[in-house]
Amino acid sequence: MIGEPFAPDFEETFREHYHLVYRTAYGVTGCVEDAEDVVQTIFLRLLRRENPGGFMKNPKGYLYRAAVNLSLTIVQSRQRRAFKEDAEDFAASIPAREPSLAEEIHRRLYEAIAELNPKAAEIVILRYLHNCSDAEIAKVLGTSRGAIAVNLYRSRARLKKLLKATIGNKL
Numbered sequence: 001m002i003g004e005p006f007a008p009d010f011e012e013t014f015r016e017h018y019h020l021v022y023r024t025a026y027g028v029t030g031c032v033e034d035a036e037d038v039v040q041t042i043f044l045r046l047l048r049r050e051n052p053g054g055f056m057k058n059p060k061g062y063l064y065r066a067a068v069n070l071s072l073t074i075v076q077s078r079q080r081r082a083f084k085e086d087a088e089d090f091a092a093s094i095p096a097r098e099p100s101l102a103e104e105i106h107r108r109l110y111e112a113i114a115e116l117n118p119k120a121a122e123i124v125i126l127r128y129l130h131n132c133s134d135a136e137i138a139k140v141l142g143t144s145r146g147a148i149a150v151n152l153y154r155s156r157a158r159l160k161k162l163l164k165a166t167i168g169n170k171l
Helices: 007-029 032-048 059-088 101-115 118-128 134-141 145-170
Strands: none
Touching: 007 032, 007 059, 007 101, 007 118, 032 059, 059 101, 059 118, 059 134, 101 118, 101 145, 118 134, 118 145, 134 145
8 A cells, every 4th residue: 555645755755766776776686677677666665665664764775775685685586596597407508698707707796795794785885886985885874984894894805705716616
């Protein structure tokens, strides 16, 4: 059911935050269709709730987190589906074209980001996809700048380890 108190502000909210949600989703999934699905899903969910928890205090942070979480779920689902498909028709499947090295690295980077905890993934994406400063990230996520800096340091180290393991073994 559409919540009446929120409905009049919905169009303004959509216009103000559409690009953030889309860009975040596209950056994580690397796919236009998936990014559009994320935007549609998030705003439909928002429209169906009368007063979503956390939204009114920090709409940008709420929508950003929703975009990251839903996008990471799509990436993880794609990994499971690809693994299952590969196992089922390994001998019969021949790719139409080999992905370029840059595409392969990009795909593996976002697979590695999907292995981080959701909070760490949010911070990494805000920093490196949206080019936000530590202070801006802290404001969006409602935490301290120091906590962001520590989390980024740890997340970069974890990503480096994950990428070294996957890229070093498979490329």
